[in-house]
Amino acid sequence: MPWSKIKPEIEEPDFQSVLGNTCRKVAYAEAIREALDQALELDERVFVMGQGVDDPSGMFGATLNLHKKHGRTRVFDTPLAENGLTGIAIGAAIGGMRPVYFHNRPDFLLLTMDQLVNHASKWHYMFGGAVHVPLVVWACIGRGWGSAAQHSQALQGLFMHIPGLKLIMPSTCYDAKGLMLASIADENPVIILEHRYNFKHTGLVPEEPYRVPIGKGVIRKTGTDITIIAVSYMVTEAYHAAETLKSDGIDAEIVDLRTLRPFDEEIILSSLAKTGRVLIADTGWKAGGVTAEIAAFLCENGFSSLKAPISRVACPDIPTPSGFTLEEAFYPGAKDIVIASRKLMGWGR
Amino acid sequence: MPWSKIKPEIEEPDFQSVLGNTCRKVAYAEAIREALDQALELDERVFVMGQGVDDPSGMFGATLNLHKKHGRTRVFDTPLAENGLTGIAIGAAIGGMRPVYFHNRPDFLLLTMDQLVNHASKWHYMFGGAVHVPLVVWACIGRGWGSAAQHSQALQGLFMHIPGLKLIMPSTCYDAKGLMLASIADENPVIILEHRYNFKHTGLVPEEPYRVPIGKGVIRKTGTDITIIAVSYMVTEAYHAAETLKSDGIDAEIVDLRTLRPFDEEIILSSLAKTGRVLIADTGWKAGGVTAEIAAFLCENGFSSLKAPISRVACPDIPTPSGFTLEEAFYPGAKDIVIASRKLMGWGR
Amino acid sequence: MKDSVSPDKLRQLYYEMLRIRRVQLKIESLYHLDDMKTPIHMYIGQEAIAAGVCAHLGKEDYISSNHRGHGHYLAKGGSLKRLVAELYCRETGCSKGRGGSMHLVDTSVGHMGSSSIVGGGIPIGTGLSLSIQMKGQGRVSVVFFGDGAAEEGVLYESVNFAILKQLPVIYIYENNQYAVCSQISARQRGEIIFHQTNPADMFVKVVDGNSVLDVYQAAGMAVERARAGDGPSFIECKTYRLRGHAGAGSDVHLGYRPSEEISLWEARCPVADFRKRLLQNGDMTAGDDEFMEKEIADEIDEAFLFAQTSPLPKGEEVEKYLFRG
Amino acid sequence: MKDSVSPDKLRQLYYEMLRIRRVQLKIESLYHLDDMKTPIHMYIGQEAIAAGVCAHLGKEDYISSNHRGHGHYLAKGGSLKRLVAELYCRETGCSKGRGGSMHLVDTSVGHMGSSSIVGGGIPIGTGLSLSIQMKGQGRVSVVFFGDGAAEEGVLYESVNFAILKQLPVIYIYENNQYAVCSQISARQRGEIIFHQTNPADMFVKVVDGNSVLDVYQAAGMAVERARAGDGPSFIECKTYRLRGHAGAGSDVHLGYRPSEEISLWEARCPVADFRKRLLQNGDMTAGDDEFMEKEIADEIDEAFLFAQTSPLPKGEEVEKYLFRG
Ligand SMILES: Cc1ncc(C[n+]2csc(CCOP(=O)(O)OP(=O)(O)O)c2C)c(N)n1
Ligand SMILES: Cc1ncc(C[n+]2csc(CCOP(=O)(O)OP(=O)(O)O)c2C)c(N)n1
Numbered sequence A, B: 001m002p003w004s005k006i007k008p009e010i011e012e013p014d015f016q017s018v019l020g021n022t023c024r025k026v027a028y029a030e031a032i033r034e035a036l037d038q039a040l041e042l043d044e045r046v047f048v049m050g051q052g053v054d055d056p057s058g059m060f061g062a063t064l065n066l067h068k069k070h071g072r073t074r075v076f077d078t079p080l081a082e083n084g085l086t087g088i089a090i091g092a093a094i095g096g097m098r099p100v101y102f103h104n105r106p107d108f109l110l111l112t113m114d115q116l117v118n119h120a121s122k123w124h125y126m127f128g129g130a131v132h133v134p135l136v137v138w139a140c141i142g143r144g145w146g147s148a149a150q151h152s153q154a155l156q157g158l159f160m161h162i163p164g165l166k167l168i169m170p171s172t173c174y175d176a177k178g179l180m181l182a183s184i185a186d187e188n189p190v191i192i193l194e195h196r197y198n199f200k201h202t203g204l205v206p207e208e209p210y211r212v213p214i215g216k217g218v219i220r221k222t223g224t225d226i227t228i229i230a231v232s233y234m235v236t237e238a239y240h241a242a243e244t245l246k247s248d249g250i251d252a253e254i255v256d257l258r259t260l261r262p263f264d265e266e267i268i269l270s271s272l273a274k275t276g277r278v279l280i281a282d283t284g285w286k287a288g289g290v291t292a293e294i295a296a297f298l299c300e301n302g303f304s305s306l307k308a309p310i311s312r313v314a315c316p317d318i319p320t321p322s323g324f325t326l327e328e329a330f331y332p333g334a335k336d337i338v339i340a341s342r343k344l345m346g347w348g349r
Numbered sequence C, D: 001m002k003d004s005v006s007p008d009k010l011r012q013l014y015y016e017m018l019r020i021r022r023v024q025l026k027i028e029s030l031y032h033l034d035d036m037k038t039p040i041h042m043y044i045g046q047e048a049i050a051a052g053v054c055a056h057l058g059k060e061d062y063i064s065s066n067h068r069g070h071g072h073y074l075a076k077g078g079s080l081k082r083l084v085a086e087l088y089c090r091e092t093g094c095s096k097g098r099g100g101s102m103h104l105v106d107t108s109v110g111h112m113g114s115s116s117i118v119g120g121g122i123p124i125g126t127g128l129s130l131s132i133q134m135k136g137q138g139r140v141s142v143v144f145f146g147d148g149a150a151e152e153g154v155l156y157e158s159v160n161f162a163i164l165k166q167l168p169v170i171y172i173y174e175n176n177q178y179a180v181c182s183q184i185s186a187r188q189r190g191e192i193i194f195h196q197t198n199p200a201d202m203f204v205k206v207v208d209g210n211s212v213l214d215v216y217q218a219a220g221m222a223v224e225r226a227r228a229g230d231g232p233s234f235i236e237c238k239t240y241r242l243r244g245h246a247g248a249g250s251d252v253h254l255g256y257r258p259s260e261e262i263s264l265w266e267a268r269c270p271v272a273d274f275r276k277r278l279l280q281n282g283d284m285t286a287g288d289d290e291f292m293e294k295e296i297a298d299e300i301d302e303a304f305l306f307a308q309t310s311p312l313p314k315g316e317e318v319e320k321y322l323f324r325g
């Protein structure tokens, strides 16, 4: 698919990341690949599996050629049997390994809900801590070029509802690497949902292995007037929106949640306390999704700081259409964030 | 399992239902059974399938002996193959039938997410309206007697996030029948999640077939001080809470949503406009669940009416424990609603 | 039986394959223009299967298709214009521009939709056969799926149910030996287990999927059985896709399959082979062939013109079609 | 081989079965008191399977169990005290009162947990065997599952993967002919397809699940193969559950299975049969038997006392154990 036609390769916004001393500009996919390479190198329990991890496209580049270096026992292709293979990965994890299971799209995770939700998420609790499941499941949200209803779902809203799973959505090359390494090191099942559009970015990434703490958000831009809580690719959209808002005289703060479960309560409560206005931007559906939980949490716990309704920018509650004119209408972006932000600023004045 | 030990059979609270002229007291299970019996009688496209629908327990009584009257071609037992059989039901629906697929527990629906979410929910949209899927999927939430993590999940929070599915949770015998008939008559996939505790109730139910409109909530008790939006069995708990609150001088209004997708926006917005205070009570997990969406919606659309934070009473975000001392700590009820309501009433005074 | 196929039927089979091939070559030739903003999965090399199977089906019979569905759609009689319009994301597309290449549908000819979730259409097609049985319609439901799909548990679940209820369903297993870039040997060992089914439970047959007559013959038996109420069938068609997994053109450069392997199968092209045979046996004249090519080319031109000049869906209507009624 | 089993081993097999039986009868006899607030699924009638299989396993080998798991747990060497305490929902239970009867675990003896999602443990047990293979441990992973579970797609997916990778996994198919009240004929037609697997890919055997020696012998071959790196095995044990699906006591009154059928299988009780045989063949004396009964009875009494006097989990600790670390 000519993806390059729908989103050019660019450098990611300059988010002022905390950088190591060996930073280089690397592509998003390469950041993940490096994390995997290092994890495979440093920990013999780690292995990488998934339909196509060893193929010429190498999972959009994220697993490219790892099998050549680490062998096909540790980096292996799988049959198309997502639920069974998730259970197999769980079993391997229980048996002391650290599987990283790759999927092209989150849509395919719907086949694995039984093993992820009925099993992986409950195994530690249900047995009073006797067993645990250090498993990483990775999938990349599709968008554009007619990916349509069954190949473009952003399913974080589902996983956010499940106790016992950790849920990660990076937005920068730096975090993509650091959160992958943190997820592999975690003793619990972790789901990483990437966004295809982030793969068009390059950013500064240290060469040595490092971990970005799970459960901690980060402020991508400080501001005083409105808090934009953004997830995954929407962080980039929020960044562009903030630039536009600046010319309106609106100083937006951008919080990148990075981890959705458990999410960083403190960082959003204190940003709300500062600005009094909150907009939440997600790549998934609105109803019952990520924006719902964050809004409800803030309304419950930060009510007295709220000067305006909590605004939610998310996909409309319909399946993704294929046609490009409809995609255009379907996906929210910087423009929607700008419009909603201006509206929020109008409140209580 | 000696269910009777954990919840006695009682008459449901007197909810002042709109009644037909041939009302009788019937048990909750019998109300559903009657709906199925009438649907089978009136529409030859209807059939009932599921593991155990024709067995001596008859799905807690809800399908009891229907196969004897309507034959085993129209009321049939199935292999244990939930995802496959959901697809088969979808195919039959596309072919012009009206399948009603029964599951003992929502937990088993996790096996069917691919067919329900990737297929049933999208088929009509994805083909520009050319095909549709008139399918009813039914499951009954378990609770108590050590049902534990894999047999007691209240998964409405997941389905609430999915465009293209309708989601129903009745709380009275009257609605159990009327919503079942409405769901079977609906041209779209509908999920009905029942609660095991409702099955201990008896209530007034008309004999003739009737439909309760999908998407319409109902006020179970009018009040002026606080709005309690309740779902499924929590309606009964809310009713008891309201009785207690009365003695505190707090006059609670109880809204029974009945349909969670699409939910009745008007009824909750106008109740909020009246009371200014909202508590939402659900039988499922809190984070990212039903209470999240309703709270977020109200915060977004009814902000100026809010005199206090929106309070959420739901299960803690952990798997269900089996032991009864832990179950006791896990499940919220009237007491929690009372405590949270009192707290809300303290706001802004 | 092969000899009992009339020259008319032979030419019809050829026409069907040729038409599928020509449509795809046209799509391929224009894809680089980026006007068809939809993923495409070429059926080039597998035409004999759709053509051979669907030759036995009427409009009232059902098929259930997958991401590689152009051939199934056309062989079943789906509108070419509406197919092309769908690739161009037009409101006049068979799915009104909502589905794209992987989500074709034409209910007027029994094509009830295709799933791009691998294996997803298998139980749905099985369920269609359940509706046939319940209504006593004497129809047939055909499920097309690949070797990747054959690994999904829903196949096992569906076949068990079809056998249990003796449903009028025919599983057409298009084994092209690859799932994306993954060779079947990386995913399965030996032949698929369903070949071992008790013949009393399900009719099983393995055929050369590049021979339209072999497919035609096996499918004929399966359809006959299904219509007679004699239960399900499972036909493995051994074949090969000549193009890349997705997109247009060859994928030799990716290096995941030997170029000799591709050449070998190119030499076994189902369309060219059958053409040669018909000409040799005198079942078709060069004139017939030319006429067909012309007719097909005209139809294709017309379809592309229709598509390219059709209106695009309006953004305001993005929420339409969520629910029926 | 049967003759090569030493009298010691024979008595040990008997002891194991007897112990499982006695524990269950005790549970049954007290269940009506409602102090064990957990669903129970009796293994009565199937003891020969767990006993015969686990006799070949060491503590370092794995098993994966299901809702009907008391027998698997005990045969694998799980702590009886902690089993009973789990039924009594105590903090001292094997799952600390968080799991209940359907969720047993004892990692110190390789019991890595049981799933009450039918079929859910099949891929997990397969994955355990993958970890064995990757670590080169020479262990074995055994998966117990029933005829209902055999219909789930994960079995097909798991077996395909086990065959592909030649994993050291043994599938023990406990065919007791019912899933809840549903007779197998309402769900399947004929024998399970995996019996037809190519022997080079997977070792397959059907045995009388009520004969501990038959099970023992077949399992022995499977374990040997697995340890030698010769791949997976699939053993169907034909058996019958003598009690109701869940809860205590008979379910004859429900009428879903003929009382003659139950009587027939009661007459084939794996424990009583084997006892008779051992006594007849002189492999066990009446004194041995009495001694065993006494020892088991004492152990059971002690376990129940332990359970009944153990502390209950504290409500404040309900959120404990969500995550590790
Ligand atoms: C459940 C699922 N898993 C993975 C994919 C990604 N995917 C799309 S096509 C394909 C290959 C399918 O192979 P096969 O069934 O043999 O069909 P073919 O493409 O060869 O015609 C894969 C893995 C998918 N669409 N659905
Ligand atoms: C996926 C799933 N579907 C349905 C159930 C409900 N259920 C519990 S046990 C059982 C019967 C299982 O039968 P089988 O596998 O033969 O085991 P058995 O009880 O006979 O030992 C069923 C249907 C479940 N627990 N999980």
Ligand SMILES: [Mg+2]
Residues within 6 Å of the ligand: C146, C147, C148, C174, C175, C176, C177, C178, C179, C180
């Ligand atoms: Mg293929």
Ligand SMILES: [Mg+2]
Residues within 6 Å of the ligand: D146, D147, D148, D174, D175, D176, D177, D178, D179, D180
């Ligand atoms: Mg059974």
